Amino acid sequence: MKKLTIPDIKARKGDESKIAMLTAYDYPWARMIDQAGIDIALVGDSLAMVVLGHTDTVSVTMEEMLHHTRAVVRGTERALVVADMPFGSYNSSIPGAVKNATRFLKEAGADAVKLEGGRNVADTVEAIVDGGIPVMGHIGLTPQTATSLGGFKVQGKSAEAARRLMDDALVLEDAGCFSLVLEAIPAPIAEKITASVTIPTIGIGAGVDCDGQVLVTHDMVGLFDGFTPKFVKQYTQMRESIIEAIGQYRHEVQNSTFPEQVHSFAMRPEEMEKLKDL
Ligand code: KIV
Numbered sequence: 001m002k003k004l005t006i007p008d009i010k011a012r013k014g015d016e017s018k019i020a021m022l023t024a025y026d027y028p029w030a031r032m033i034d035q036a037g038i039d040i041a042l043v044g045d046s047l048a049m050v051v052l053g054h055t056d057t058v059s060v061t062m063e064e065m066l067h068h069t070r071a072v073v074r075g076t077e078r079a080l081v082v083a084d085m086p087f088g089s090y091n092s093s094i095p096g097a098v099k100n101a102t103r104f105l106k107e108a109g110a111d112a113v114k115l116e117g118g119r120n121v122a123d124t125v126e127a128i129v130d131g132g133i134p135v136m137g138h139i140g141l142t143p144q145t146a147t148s149l150g151g152f153k154v155q156g157k158s159a160e161a162a163r164r165l166m167d168d169a170l171v172l173e174d175a176g177c178f179s180l181v182l183e184a185i186p187a188p189i190a191e192k193i194t195a196s197v198t199i200p201t202i203g204i205g206a207g208v209d210c211d212g213q214v215l216v217t218h219d220m221v222g223l224f225d226g227f228t229p230k231f232v233k234q235y236t237q238m239r240e241s242i243i244e245a246i247g248q249y250r251h252e253v254q255n256s257t258f259p260e261q262v263h264s265f266a267m268r269p270e271e272m273e274k275l276k277d278l
Helices: 006-010 027-035 062-075 094-106 119-130 159-175 187-196 238-254 269-277
Strands: 019-023 040-043 080-084 112-114 135-140 179-183 201-204 212-215
Touching: 006 080, 027 040, 027 062, 040 062, 040 212, 062 080, 062 094, 094 112, 094 119, 119 135, 119 159, 135 159, 159 179, 159 187, 179 187, 187 201
Parallel strands: 019 040, 019 212, 040 080, 080 112, 112 135, 135 179, 179 201, 201 212
Antiparallel strands: none
16 A cells, blocks of 8 residues: 555545545554545544543643554554644744644654644744645634634635635645645535635535545544534444443343353363362
């Protein structure tokens, strides 16, 4: 399996075969995602909510993101690994942002970083890209600043807001982003943005006309029992089958039907005899 590169992803702009991206937070999931042919494994800061049990994405730290990125890198052979820069790791100073972005490549083996924001982060994006680190942008609903956006709400619904988003996309392309996540925006606006930039757009709740799609894996396999956004399609209900399996295990332990002989180790009778004398 040939490892995908940034030019491979950029070359998929406008391609009939769209870019498939999913989040991954650990080794087994990274392996499954990679083996299923997903192009980009995103170590999303959604880690905070779907794995670490926080109520928002703001609480996750650099050290936690690095720890999980290392596991995902170990689990992937083909997929490009993009690590989300957590809130506070790129917002206070540009040199600080470059330093933190560098850590994802140098200490965790990621291929690129993602950060949220439009024109407000353009200088930061430019400095990180100048430092040799590929950056994926993220506009629309930006969960790290959801409170200022009025909650987890669709963005760009008015003509003015849509114009702003379209301008942000162009600014981020100019700043050097190699691709752009469009989250929770009206499908016609995502289509316009996709047509106006030369880098691939990856939609989540942004309609079918983006160059690719991303979902939070724990949402699409039905593992997360918090809220499920409208844009999520659940392809399976893993939580229910896992709870059923665990319940069956508990039952079999309690009534001694597990382990069976096939799960146990025997002892030679002569050794058992010897043991009596000891
Ligand atoms: O953190 C995340 O999972 C994300 C995706 C929703 C794009 O940023």
